Amino acid sequence: MADNKSVAQRSASSVDAIKKMEKELYREALMRDYDLKRGSKYPPMSIEPFPYERQRLSGNYTDADRALRKQWLQDQILTDREPVHVERWMRRNIFRRIWNAPFDALDRALTRTGLPLSATYGIRFALPKLVAGLAAIYALCLHLKVAPRTWETGVGMVVTQANAVTRMSVPGTAEWERFQNGEFYRSKESFDDLGFSKRSAMRDETLLTSAAGPQMNGTVNQ
Template sequence: MAPTGPSTDTGGVKPVSIEGRFSHERQRLSGEYTDADREWRKKWLKDQELSPNEPRRVPELERELRNPIRRFYSKPWNALESILAPAIGPSKAWFIRFWLPKSLMALTTIYAGYYYLKYNSNDWTKHGSVYYYSTRRAVVPGDSEYPQARTRTEPADYADRGFKARKVFRDI
């Protein structure tokens, strides 16, 4: 079945700038700029000014367009904003309402990541998880620690993952 209606927002017609052909100052300084064009630009600039009651919030529209889950977890923050607005002003209350949940989510993510990395390190008992390893510091002739003693002397010392330091299964 073929789609019905226009395939684009403009119905297939190329969009035209309502600003007119003299949108740039360089074009307006050319000799082609007439008094009629000046009137058109003056009218266009006047149309760009917002009325004092704009932008207008329509709570019913916001309720229709917002996801129910998002509305649910936004309720406490909206209540906080309505409590703070009379005390500190609407712009500061909105700032707190906007940034506080995002900061708490970021902090929770950081703490969860830290917890995971701290308590789920890779050792010989686990197949997955995060494995930390570090390389030795480069020691060159002239350094006080030169020559640096080797810490791994046997082949079993490599990729040990804590197996030699285990406390269980020592008798097997």
């Protein structure tokens, strides 16, 4: 029984060793395939025939070479259908297609004018972001102008600027003198009332907004 168990253990260990060896061989094969397909190890090669003027002015520049270069120059002219955009390769949802439609049309128009590829790519890359940024700034300014936070709504953003409260910390100003004399905090400028002092309703001078209650005809209800 012990011999059978030892044989089974040796068989299991042998199977594990074989599986481990197969994994290592498979990994090495994957790495070799990756190293083979990751790109050329040599610098890019230009296929332009006779790119230098010195070559074209030499005595060895034949009519066949001239025709070859003429054909190559004609091949560089893009047609109306180029560059070709493969829809299955550039998958976009409906919202991105609607947003990118005018910018893609502008990019194709600029490409057909003969501008350098770097210039058209820069315009295509920066223009959507510029438009989106300007739209966001315009929406923010419009919101601040149309729907600011007031004492009635209580919601929204508040824009503050340098007022008397800020200037009271600057020595030599009128607000500084009023602050030193103890007169500043008795002024309405000390509070950001969110437009309450400019209200058009409840302007009765006898109206009190404190805990003393409303004042009618010069008397205070107790």
